Amino acid sequence: MIDIDDTDRAFLRALSRDATTSAGELGRRLGLSQPAAWRRIRRLEEAGIIAGRRVAVDRPALGFGVTVFLGVKLGTKGRVSLEDFERAVAAIPEVQVVQHVLGLFDYRLRVVARDIADFERVLRRRIMTLPGVGQVEANVLLTEEARPGPLG
Amino acid sequence: MQIDDTDRRILRQLLADPAAANAVLAERAGVTSATCWRRLERLQAASIISAPAAVINWRAMGYEVEVSLRFNLDKTEPRAFDEFLAAAREVPEVIGIETFLGRVDVRLNVIARDMAHYQELYRARILALPHIADIEALMLIATIKEESALPL
Numbered sequence: 001m002i003d004i005d006d007t008d009r010a011f012l013r014a015l016s017r018d019a020t021t022s023a024g025e026l027g028r029r030l031g032l033s034q035p036a037a038w039r040r041i042r043r044l045e046e047a048g049i050i051a052g053r054r055v056a057v058d059r060p061a062l063g064f065g066v067t068v069f070l071g072v073k074l075g076t077k078g079r080v081s082l083e084d085f086e087r088a089v090a091a092i093p094e095v096q097v098v099q100h101v102l103g104l105f106d107y108r109l110r111v112v113a114r115d116i117a118d119f120e121r122v123l124r125r126r127i128m129t130l131p132g133v134g135q136v137e138a139n140v141l142l143t144e145e146a147r148p149g150p151l152g
Numbered sequence: 153m154q155i156d157d158t159d160r161r162i163l164r165q166l167l168a169d170p171a172a173a174n175a176v177l178a179e180r181a182g183v184t185s186a187t188c189w190r191r192l193e194r195l196q197a198a199s200i201i202s203a204p205a206a207v208i209n210w211r212a213m214g215y216e217v218e219v220s221l222r223f224n225l226d227k228t229e230p231r232a233f234d235e236f237l238a239a240a241r242e243v244p245e246v247i248g249i250e251t252f253l254g255r256v257d258v259r260l261n262v263i264a265r266d267m268a269h270y271q272e273l274y275r276a277r278i279l280a281l282p283h284i285a286d287i288e289a290l291m292l293i294a295t296i297k298e299e300s301a302l303p304l
Binding site: 001004012015016017018019020047048049050051052053054055056057058059061062064069071086089090093094095096097098099100101102103104105108112137138139140141142143144145146147149150151152 | 153155163166167170171198199200201202203204205206207208209210212213214215220241244245246247248249250251252253254255256259263288289290291292293294295296297298299300301302303304
């Protein structure tokens with residue numbers, strides 16, 4: 001793991017708002033030359049701290065009005081391998097996120113749907129038919145907010 | 153704003169690979185670079201997509217532990233949500249906040265350097281949040297899939 005100083009944290013704060021900000025512009029804001037700023041960014045990328053890009057979308061504007069988080073407990077542990085479940089669930093286009101967790105559930109899923117009727121279709125036809133699926137709990141997302149995290 | 157099939161084609165490619173250059177997206181979507189750029193500008197101006205943001209890999213920054221904390225709030229207190237959310241925003245290790253309709257009211261995504269740090273955070277910052285009726289924790293073991301693609 002590499003050492004991170006306050007300037008690196010300022011770079012990360014700026015890039016996690018807009019990754020298209022140029023090295024020259026970032027350098028100007030933080031009092032570094034363009035090449036020095038570019039080297040900082042390269043170093044953070046090479047250390048794997050900057051891991052790609054993300055674009056946030058207004059899902060309702062694109063016709064996806066419903067996002068649901070599902071907690072899934074496997075019902076037949078041991079008989080169905082986790083790999084079978086994971087492969088099948090990750091192949092569902094409406095499932096954006098699959099996380100293996102420890103606690104009340106075995107998996108957390110983020111599912112997008114056009115509306116509640118569409119969600120019901122995904123749940124019945126695709127989720128409940130997954131190999132080994134047991135108890136499922138659904139929570140409909142109302143608001144979400146990404147926080148900058150410990151970069152201050 | 154009206155979204156047509158060309159927008160959808162470009163969006164599908166963008167969400168599948170948010171770090172791809174404009175020329176690459178244009179080729180994959182079967183449009184000219186100029187069209188692709190113009191369409192993305194228009195979608196961004198209409199706030200349908202955000203500017204590309206850098207994804208920070210907290211693990212590479214030394215945060216080995218990620219926990220999903222699910223809260224039920226004391227709904228006899230009318231200001232419970234607002235006060236809880238305002239206090240949660242003050243905790244730097246909270247990287248995401250979501251509110252729900254369902255059995256869970258609020259979920260906080262919390263990162264920590266290790267289990268000792270997590271325990272300290274949990275006791276000093278999380279349990280100190282106002283109006284908590286109940287907490288459940290899901291510890292992240294592995295992320296199997298994480299994308300923002302929509303079945304457009």
